[in-house]
Amino acid sequence: ARLWGLVPAAGIGHRFGGERPKQYQLLADGRSLLEASVQALLEGAELSGVMVALSEPDPFWPDQAIADDDRVMHCAGGAERAHSVYQGLVALLDQGAEAADWVLVHDAARPGLSAEALQRLIAQCRESGEGAILALPVRDTLKRGDGNGRITATLSREDLWQAQTPQMFPLGALKQALEEALSGSSLPTDEAAAMEAAGGPVQLVMGEPGNLKVTYPEDLAFL
Numbered sequence: 193a194r195l196w197g198l199v200p201a202a203g204i205g206h207r208f209g210g211e212r213p214k215q216y217q218l219l220a221d222g223r224s225l226l227e228a229s230v231q232a233l234l235e236g237a238e239l240s241g242v243m244v245a246l247s248e249p250d251p252f253w254p255d256q257a258i259a260d261d262d263r264v265m266h267c268a269g270g271a272e273r274a275h276s277v278y279q280g281l282v283a284l285l286d287q288g289a290e291a292a293d294w295v296l297v298h299d300a301a302r303p304g305l306s307a308e309a310l311q312r313l314i315a316q317c318r319e320s321g322e323g324a325i326l327a328l329p330v331r332d333t334l335k336r337g338d339g340n341g342r343i344t345a346t347l348s349r350e351d352l353w354q355a356q357t358p359q360m361f362p363l364g365a366l367k368q369a370l371e372e373a374l375s376g377s378s379l380p381t382d383e384a385a386a387m388e389a390a391g392g393p394v395q396l397v398m399g400e401p402g403n404l405k406v407t408y409p410e411d412l413a414f415l
């Protein structure tokens with residue numbers, strides 16, 4: 193089975209602010225978050241291609257160096273992340289991908305993914321035949337708030353993980369799970385959630401702190 197990349201990049205990043213959408217903010221080396229996230233996939237694994245789901249219109253895309261890379265394709269995203277990923281899977285099938293192929297879904301805002309972590313994830317999926325995600329064990333003590341700044345409970349962090357991306361699944365199984373999720377009342381915030389709801393096994397593979405999701409402008413200082 194072949195391996196494809198899929199990068200949902202159709203969000204506007206309102207938590208980040210600014211006139212450039214978050215995925216087009218620049219790193220110190222001059223690359224955009226999107227470009228660096230796509231390159232992390234291409235450099236860390238042997239992929240048949242990467243599909244990038246974009247909002248329409250997207251005036252920033254044509255200026256990206258990866259837009260001219262033969263291995264990189266793009267399609268229209270949707271209203272929410274789950275729609276964008278679903279559209280990306282449909283576009284990959286249009287480009288010759290098959291249901292039995294593997295797909296790595298990776299955030300456009302995680303430029304710090306290392307080849308080591310990516311290879312760990314791929315090896316685990318290929319060996320087991322099951323889907324998996326990169327994730328980190330929760331380090332901090334977790335508190336539940338009452339909505340007014342007071343603690344109502346302390347949660348055990350035992351067995352709690354923070355989900356990262358990439359998230360790797362058989363393409364057909366993920367498409368099926370997203371179809372079910374999109375017809376429901378609340379949308380999954382990551383691909384694993386759709387697979388879990390569909391009853392599929394999803395494994396946890398050790399991620400890394402450097403693979404953080406850029407959410408606020410301050411986060412750029414950590415990369």
Ligand code: C5P
Pocket residue numbers: 199200201202203204205215245269270271272273276277299300301405406407
């Ligand atoms: O906003 P957040 O950082 O959670 O978005 C995660 C990823 O999903 C980003 O790469 C964003 O561009 C993407 N996304 C998308 N389509 C949407 C909303 C978000 O592709 N409608």
